[in-house]
Amino acid sequence: MMTKEGFPKYERICKENDIALLFDKGKGVSVYPFRVVYLFRRDDSRPVTVRLLVSVSKKRFHHAFKRNRVKRLMREAWRRNKGPLYEICEKDNISVDVALVYTATVIHSYDEMLAKTKKAVQEIVKRYEKHSQTPR
């Protein structure tokens, strides 16, 4: 099953075009300490995939080792909490791209990262279900 807690290459957004599309068409919501941008997209050529992009700006963290630390914590927390997104995606056979942009200026602990990413995932699920219930 896809709900296991790995984080392989195909679950990361690497292509420049994909990133441009995500930030151009995606919907944004702020869940401190993140800004979340997500985009549901139907693509029958690939299996159902939840993909992630993490971003920590050089403006907020000047030192490379601090940026690395934040990104690693974010990825670690994400792979623990992404399960609910796979549930709804497999139910509706749809993929989703998510970008997490770190907006705080201090490094939060791993436990806080876990809690906040969980909240972010729940927020995306809630908004998706609300949107799919409204008649088009």
Place this chain on the structure above:
RNA sequence: CGAUUCAGGCAGACUGUCGCGGGUCGGGAAAGCCGGCGCGAGGAAAGUCGGGACAGCACAGAGCACCAUACUUCUUAACAGGAAGGUGCCCGAAAGGGUAACAGCAAGUGCCACAGAAACAUACCGCCCUGAACCCUGAGCUUGUCGAAGGGUCGAAGGGUAAGGGUGAAAACGCGAGGUAAGAGCUCACGCGACGGGUGGCGACACUCCGCCGAGGUAAACCUUAUGGGCUGCAAGUCCAAGUAUAGAGACACUGAAGCCUUCGGGCUUCGAGAGGGCUGCUCGUCCGUCGUCUCAGGGUAGGGCGCUUGAGCCUGCGGGCGACCGCAGGCCUAGAGAAAUGACAGUCGCCCCGCAAGGGGAACAGAAUCCCGCUUAUUCGCCUGGGUCGUUGC
């Protein structure tokens, strides 16, 4: 034992669970499949400051310009690095240590504020010499608006003088003596400095040596001399190449649009077009072509591959050298990503600090991006090893 200083080293370890990037082996038709094994940040990975390797472009040779370097020798692939040494300056009682834009202003040119007479050949004051004129005295005889000689508290003018005064950051090598009209390296002793020679040293340079000389400073002023330097950087560069558009090649087709009628072959009406070029200036004719479709094609975007880690490599031993470093032998393979892996959690042990103890607290600076050699900066009131110096105690 403590303090201080120099040199070198370390940068917690192990286990479990989950996860990531390469590699490799096995299964599988294959996979974004399954499993095993092994590797996966630093001493500065940092700053990007020097130097190279490598790559592309440029390039006959030489010169000019420009830039860089600048005590010597050695070291190195190379360097503005390093080692050993020289010289000046600074600290120190000494031993010793630190430091230097450390070639040339006795090649040329420029500049040297203010002050001062003068900033490189100049005389303001002062000193000294000559001394017109004037004054005093006045031999003499031609008795004059004469005048030898002498003197003067007067001194036009000319000249000498850099010892003294004053100015300045700096004033004619310093100081003493001789000397002189007064003075002056004019002469002499001592000292300082330049050049030539001698001796020692590979050399920078040194010397209680000899000769000759005395010349302001400034080259982070132009400049001179010597040496070196093409430019750009792995986002270099190179290979494959979807889609879209298309100069080019080939084939086919060929007046265009709208409306109406139709037996679907076509017909009628209206509007627009009938362009351009060659063969002859014009007309005709003819050829190329304009417009459309398809195929080929080249360059090339997205994307992907290579470059990409075996190298001036690391470790150990022996040998050479004061040293930087070099030689030989044996062993080892030690990250290679690409919106960018090297992580998370738990436990045990070790280290440091506080505490009698239970226990509590702490662990810096910081993250590979083509690769090396250096330099610089950051780093725990950290730890370990060795050397020097000083202090205290004991023998």
